[in-house]
Amino acid sequence: MNEFDIDTLAVRAGYQQTAEQENSEAIFPTSSFRYKSAAQAAARFSGEEKGNVYSRFTNPTVRAFENRLALMEGGESCVATASGMSAILSTFMGLCQAGDHVVSSQSIFGTTKVLFTKYLAKFGVEVTFVSQTDIREWQSAIQQNTKAFFLETPSNPLTEVADLSALSSLAKANDCLLIVDNCFCTPILQRPLEQGADIVIHSATKFIDGQGRGIGGAVVGSEALIEEPVRGFMRTAGPTMSAFNAWIFLKGLETLPVRMRAHCENAEALAVWLTDHPAVETVFYPGLESHPQFELASKQQSAGGGLVSFKVKGTREQAWSVIDATQMLSITANLGDVKTSITHPATTTHSRVDPEARIQAGITDNLIRVSVGLESIEDIKQDLKRGLDKLV
Numbered sequence: 001m002n003e004f005d006i007d008t009l010a011v012r013a014g015y016q017q018t019a020e021q022e023n024s025e026a027i028f029p030t031s032s033f034r035y036k037s038a039a040q041a042a043a044r045f046s047g048e049e050k051g052n053v054y055s056r057f058t059n060p061t062v063r064a065f066e067n068r069l070a071l072m073e074g075g076e077s078c079v080a081t082a083s084g085m086s087a088i089l090s091t092f093m094g095l096c097q098a099g100d101h102v103v104s105s106q107s108i109f110g111t112t113k114v115l116f117t118k119y120l121a122k123f124g125v126e127v128t129f130v131s132q133t134d135i136r137e138w139q140s141a142i143q144q145n146t147k148a149f150f151l152e153t154p155s156n157p158l159t160e161v162a163d164l165s166a167l168s169s170l171a172k173a174n175d176c177l178l179i180v181d182n183c184f185c186t187p188i189l190q191r192p193l194e195q196g197a198d199i200v201i202h203s204a205t206k207f208i209d210g211q212g213r214g215i216g217g218a219v220v221g222s223e224a225l226i227e228e229p230v231r232g233f234m235r236t237a238g239p240t241m242s243a244f245n246a247w248i249f250l251k252g253l254e255t256l257p258v259r260m261r262a263h264c265e266n267a268e269a270l271a272v273w274l275t276d277h278p279a280v281e282t283v284f285y286p287g288l289e290s291h292p293q294f295e296l297a298s299k300q301q302s303a304g305g306g307l308v309s310f311k312v313k314g315t316r317e318q319a320w321s322v323i324d325a326t327q328m329l330s331i332t333a334n335l336g337d338v339k340t341s342i343t344h345p346a347t348t349t350h351s352r353v354d355p356e357a358r359i360q361a362g363i364t365d366n367l368i369r370v371s372v373g374l375e376s377i378e379d380i381k382q383d384l385k386r387g388l389d390k391l392v
């Protein structure tokens, strides 16, 4: 199916119809599979014959999701996992060993940071954090034993954009892997493998599901990087995606192209509107010309994405009052949903970060993050206007 456009891949790729000739993909909620004979069982177990064995590592619904996402990202192989976090864990457990070093952007998902500093460190993998946007910091952090670069772009919540092609050149020149968490853009807006990344990671929980129903993740890349190292770890350690969740994400992929375009359209309109509101100090959105990396973002992403952050004039009290004045938006830290969500990063997603470091990173008390959903943009604006108008 390689020759098809991504919109077609999203709807049709990766699934093999069964003898029932169903049009919608079937779910296979079975833990194990039966063999025609003892000899076939032996052949499947030895790997001599390809086929299903046990759903910790072979399930037709999960495989359909993996195949479809691999084609959409332009990767040879994909392994699905129980969550975005277990996708990240499986990648590092599969590809790194004690004594290895990783350079990571400091602007990454908070739990990923905890995974690196608290858990990978226990097993002798050391991580150095650097600026998302200053390539010189990446360069000077490289050591003899540096194995990988890790980042997500645009970052959450400040939408800083990392230069994928520059970082990929630097990684290659130093014999490192470039690992990109592509959760915010999805392959609809950005395909990191085409821009030189070696591995793409997803939290399928976010835009891929798109309707806030399930937790899941995936790792995509070349066969050599994914199959033996990452799938091997996943198969042995067992952070497996369930067949039911794989079905949800498979169906999520079908509408991902139209949803992403609609998220971006609403987000851009909201960002423009917020820029003009007198109670707003700054708006962070890569699709705005005022964004410090607007040109880079336009080059590597096809649109600005679904997340908009902004600082109100004032402090925590003013930010909370805007959040509390909403009547329709969901006050929740989840993102990528058709339902617009609003959150106060300093006291939720980033509350575990040391206050001084948090302010240093620009996550101040007057910052609000909105994951723009698919309700009418006029209703979304109206819901925010209520609180914002009170501040002026």
Ligand SMILES: *Cc1c(COP(=O)(O)O)cnc(C)c1O
Pocket (backbone or CB within 6 Å): 083, 084, 085, 086, 109, 112, 152, 181, 183, 184, 202, 203, 204, 205, 206, 215, 216, 217
């Ligand atoms: C949510 C998220 C994760 C973790 O995914 P889970 O599915 O919640 O485990 C990782 N990276 C990013 C960028 C995320 O937003």
